[in-house]
Amino acid sequence: MSASIQPNYSLNTVDILIIGAGLAGLSAANDLKRAGKNVLVVDKGRGLGGRLAGRRIGDATFDHGAQFMTTRNPRFQDTVAEWVKAGVAEEWYSSYPGNENGHPRYRGVPTMTAIAKTMATDITILRSVRALTLSQHNHQWLTTLDNGQKVLAKSLLITAPIPQSIDLLASGNIQIPAAKQTRLDRIEYEACIAVMAVLENSSAIPAPGAIAIEDGPIAWISDNQQKGVSTTPAVTIHGSAEFSAEHFEQDHQTVGQLLIDAAQPLLNANVTEFQVHGWRYSKPSVVDPEPCMLLSEGTDLPPLALAGDAFNGPRVEGAVVSGWAAAKVLAGLV
C-alpha cells in the first residue's frame, strides 16, 4: 500500500528509523551510525532503556526492571568491560548463599538506566513519541508519530515486544511471510508485577542484597541500598510469572500489598510507602533461535527487521546482541 504525503506536516527523512530506545534499539543505532547511516530512534517512554528502568520515591531510588547483566558473548563481554572502565557499570556479585561460584552479575552505576544513557550519547532520539502507523511511500517506510510528525525512512527496525510489533505491522497491512509468522507466534512472554517499597530501616536481606526464590508469589527481592542504588532503605520485589499473570488485571496497589506481606519475613522492616509497576511483557519465556528477523527478505517490502530480547535470549545481553545483528543486516541493505 502506497501512502500519499500531504504538504502540511513536519517530515523527517532518514536512512533508518528505529522504533524503541531499549537496548536492542540503542545497540543497533550505534552500529548503524558507525556504518555511516543517518538514524532516528523514537520511543513512547519518557526515559531511555525500555525495560532497564529506574524510579525515585522521595530519597529512595529503585531499579525496578532488569536487575543485572550477565555476559557470555565475547563482544558483549568487551562492551561491559568498557562500561566498567568508564564507571557506568560494576560487578555486583558472582556468588550468593547456596551458589558460591556463579558467573558475574554486573549492575549499572548509579542505576541500570546508566547503561542506556551511555548508549544513547550520540544518537538522535525522540522521546515520549509513539509510532502509530506504518505505510509505504516510493518504496520507503512512512511512519506516523503521535506528535503529528511523520518519518520517511529507507529502512525500518522495530524493537518493541513482539505482540506490540505485530500490532504496528497490522497498522500498515504488512503481510508477514507464513514461516516467519509461525516463528513469531511461538514467542511468549511472562508478566511481572514489580513493587518498589520504601523501608523504615535497612532490610534483613543478607549480602549481596538479592534473593531469587523458586516457589511462591515472589520471584526476586533486591535491596537497592545494599546494591548501592539507593542511599536510603528501598527494596524491589518481583512477583513470580504465575502470580503476576494471575493478578495482572487486578488493582495494583492491592496486589503490591500481597507481595509486601509475603516478603515481610525477609525484610524485617516496616514499609512506609510503595509503588507498583506492571510489566506485561517482562521477559520472553519462549524465544526465537535466530538473533533477529528480516521480515522484508524475499518480499517486495522496503528493508524491515525485528529485533529485541525475543530473538536472542530473554535478557539484557540478548537484546544488545539482537540489535547488533539487525544493524549488520540492515547496514548492508540501505
Ligand SMILES: Cc1cc2nc3c(=O)[nH]c(=O)nc-3n(C[C@H](O)[C@H](O)[C@H](O)COP(=O)(O)OP(=O)(O)OC[C@H]3O[C@@H](n4cnc5c(N)ncnc54)[C@H](O)[C@@H]3O)c2cc1C
Ligand atoms: C522486571 C524485569 C526484570 C528483568 N530482570 C533482568 C535481569 O536481571 N537481567 C537481564 O539480563 N534481563 C532482565 N530483564 C529483561 C531485560 O530487561 C530485557 O531483556 C531487555 O531490557 C529488553 O530490551 P529490548 O530492547 O529488547 O526491549 P525493551 O527494553 O522493551 O525496548 C523496547 C522499547 O520500545 C518502545 N516502544 C514499544 N512500542 C513503541 C511504539 N509504538 N512507539 C515508540 N516506542 C515503542 C518501548 O517504550 C521500549 O522502550 C528483566 C525485565 C523485566 C521487565
